[in-house]
Amino acid sequence: MRQKDTVIEFDGVTKSFDLDRDKLLKKKLTNVFGGGRKERFVAIDNISFKVNEGESVGLWGDNGSGKSTILKLIGGLYRPDKGRVTVKGRVAPVLELGVGLHLDLSGGENIYFYSSILNISQNRVKQNYGKIVDFFGFGNFIDVAVKRYSSGMKARLAFSIAAFSDAQILVLDEILAVGDVDFRERALEMMRDMRGKKTIVFTTHNYTTMQQLCDRMINLRKGEIYNSSESLETGFLRNLDDGVEIRAETLSGSMEPVIMKGDILKIKKIPYCKLRVGDIVAFLFLNLDQVIVHRIVAKRETMNGQIKCYTKGDFSYENDPWYLTKEDYVGKVVVIEKGRKN
Numbered sequence: 001m002r003q004k005d006t007v008i009e010f011d012g013v014t015k016s017f018d019l020d021r022d023k024l025l026k027k028k029l030t031n032v033f034g035g036g037r038k039e040r041f042v043a044i045d046n047i048s049f050k051v052n053e054g055e056s057v058g059l060w061g062d063n064g065s066g067k068s069t070i071l072k073l074i075g076g077l078y079r080p081d082k083g084r085v086t087v088k089g090r091v092a093p094v095l096e097l098g099v100g101l102h103l104d105l106s107g108g109e110n111i112y113f114y115s116s117i118l119n120i121s122q123n124r125v126k127q128n129y130g131k132i133v134d135f136f137g138f139g140n141f142i143d144v145a146v147k148r149y150s151s152g153m154k155a156r157l158a159f160s161i162a163a164f165s166d167a168q169i170l171v172l173d174e175i176l177a178v179g180d181v182d183f184r185e186r187a188l189e190m191m192r193d194m195r196g197k198k199t200i201v202f203t204t205h206n207y208t209t210m211q212q213l214c215d216r217m218i219n220l221r222k223g224e225i226y227n228s229s230e231s232l233e234t235g236f237l238r239n240l241d242d243g244v245e246i247r248a249e250t251l252s253g254s255m256e257p258v259i260m261k262g263d264i265l266k267i268k269k270i271p272y273c274k275l276r277v278g279d280i281v282a283f284l285f286l287n288l289d290q291v292i293v294h295r296i297v298a299k300r301e302t303m304n305g306q307i308k309c310y311t312k313g314d315f316s317y318e319n320d321p322w323y324l325t326k327e328d329y330v331g332k333v334v335v336i337e338k339g340r341k342n
Contacts, residue, residue: 005088007169007199008051008074013083015069016042043069045223046083053089053168056191056200058210061220062244067203070220071095071171074201089199092118092167094158094175103147107136107157110146114161128164135160135190137183156183163190170194172202176209181262188212206264207237207291208249237284237291237330240269246331248282248291254313255280255293259336265293266335272326275299275309280333283311283324291330297321 019039044066051057059067072078073085075093093100100114111132115125133139136156146154159175176184191213194200204210210217219226240246250263259265259280267282275281275296282291294311298321301307309329310321 004053004055006050007053007088008201009084009086010047010049010070010073011084011086013044013047013073013080013085014042015044015073015078015080016040042223044220047223047225048083049218049225049228051199051201053199054196056195056213056215057202058214058217059201059203059220060210060217061226064222065220066223067220068095068173071173071201071203074169075171087169089168090119090166091169091171092162092165093171093173094155094162095171095173100158101146101154104145106145107138107142107149108133110157111161114158115165118162118165118167120165120167124166132160132164135163135186152183159187163187163194167198169199169201172200174203174205176204176206205247206249207246208251211290238327240331242269242271244269244331245334250293251290252292252313254315255295256315258314259293259333260338264337265333266337267291267331268334269331272329273307275329275332281309281311281324282330282333283328284330285328292322293333294322 017040019041047066047070059070061067069078071093072095073080074087075091075095076087077093077095077099079085100117101110102113105113108129111129112122112125115122133142136142138153138156141149141153146157149157155175159172162170162172176187188209191200195213195215200213202213216228218228237246245266245268248265248267250259250261250265253261265282277296277299279296280293281296282293284291294313296309297312298310299307300310306325308323308325310323312321
């Protein structure tokens with residue numbers, strides 16, 4: 001087997017932006033007789049990493065950690081202040097909603113417009129036009145101006161065009177966070193089929209999606225690489241800092257009807273000792289590769305001073321209780337988002 005080439009490389013890359021607070025009316029009034037002071041925000045600071053051909057790499061981090069900036073540098077929308085970004089191959093970026101789409105053109109016209117930006121020949125577009133429209137799923141809106149589309153419809157169209165392009169590299173920014181459940185499932189399935197065939201770099205706050213699609217993960221904090229995994233390991237979840245939040249999709253029906261399969265959970269790491277009876281918590285066992293969600297029904301202190309939390313699923317409340325320790329604990333469920341439809 002031949003060694004796969006490096007197709008994306010960041011070498012000591014820094015990117016910052018002017019905050020330009022002088023645009024605020026208050027600042028303008030207070031700086032009438034003098035020049036305002038410009039501040040700069042460092043989005044990423046001296047970052048280095050490589051992505052090989054055919055890899056699927058997830059960027060993980062809080063808002064403001066630098067994920068979107070990295071994707072825009074890969075897509076050529078930004079240039080670094082320092083360092084070097086090297087990209088080998090055609091890139092199809094699906095970034096902020098509307099980027100790459102002309103809002104005054106119809107959906108059908110945007111298929112050709114966006115494809116031209118990606119350097120895709122018109123013959124290729126003609127061959128895939130029907131597939132793109134079918135995957136988009138709103139054929140009756142294909143002649144409507146994109147500015148009339150909802151955010152989910154824009155995401156669908158941009159992803160559909162990129163997915164059927166000749167691009168070797170797909171760059172996706174939270175594309176699966178919008179749209180209805182059916183579209184997300186079809187997009188996930190297509191991305192699974194692309195693994196190993198195309199290079200994919202994407203962001204998501206949904207850890208379950210990361211598990212399903214990633215070969216490895218780059219964890220960002222405040223514009224720097226906190227760690228980079230060679231594989232996606234559950235140890236990442238066990239070692240979350242207090243206060244950190246993640247999103248995960250429910251894969252079982254153990255908490256029905258409170259939590260249904262497919263619901264998106266916001267899970268916050270609070271100190272284990274502060275958990276209370278009645279809290280819904282997420283945890284992991286070494287022999288399982290998915291997050292378990294149960295309700296705490298009892299807390300007990302062992303002879304050696306350790307605390308065990310006994311848990312049950314609401315649906316199977318009559319079953320014997322499970323118990324978790326601090327080592328297995330991931331976080332407390334603080335928000336439950338029901339399956340959304342566009």
